[in-house]
Amino acid sequence: MKILAKDQLDENIAFVDECISLGAHTPPTFILAADVVPEVGVVVVVFSDRTVASMEFSEFTPNPTATPDFSDLEIIDHGLTLRLGSYEVDVGTFMSGWTNID
Numbered sequence: 001m002k003i004l005a006k007d008q009l010d011e012n013i014a015f016v017d018e019c020i021s022l023g024a025h026t027p028p029t030f031i032l033a034a035d036v037v038p039e040v041g042v043v044v045v046v047f048s049d050r051t052v053a054s055m056e057f058s059e060f061t062p063n064p065t066a067t068p069d070f071s072d073l074e075i076i077d078h079g080l081t082l083r084l085g086s087y088e089v090d091v092g093t094f095m096s097g098w099t100n101i102d
Contacts (some may be wrong), residue, residue, distance in 0.1 A: 001035040008078045030079030036070045
């Protein structure tokens with residue numbers, strides 16, 4: 001399992017606190033932790049709002065410059081991007097495709 005780096009997490013928490021103090025009703029969402037479960041072909045993510053969700057490998061569509069490499073997972077850009085090899089996907093792009101896990 002990959003976890004957001006502590007320095008980035010601390011910065012994100014400060015940012016969320018600032019948003020709330022300025023009256024934001026919904027704080028920004030970022031990735032806290034992620035893992036690849038190859039046995040069932042899914043990526044599992046824990047978001048900052050404590051939502052745990054999964055997405056099947058098939059939902060990560062290769063693009064002209066990169067194909068997902070599920071053996072090389074990293075959380076980058078302060079939790080706003082998930083990197084799978086050279087393939088990157090940002091939180092805003094894929095949040096609607098996740099299946100919530102209760």
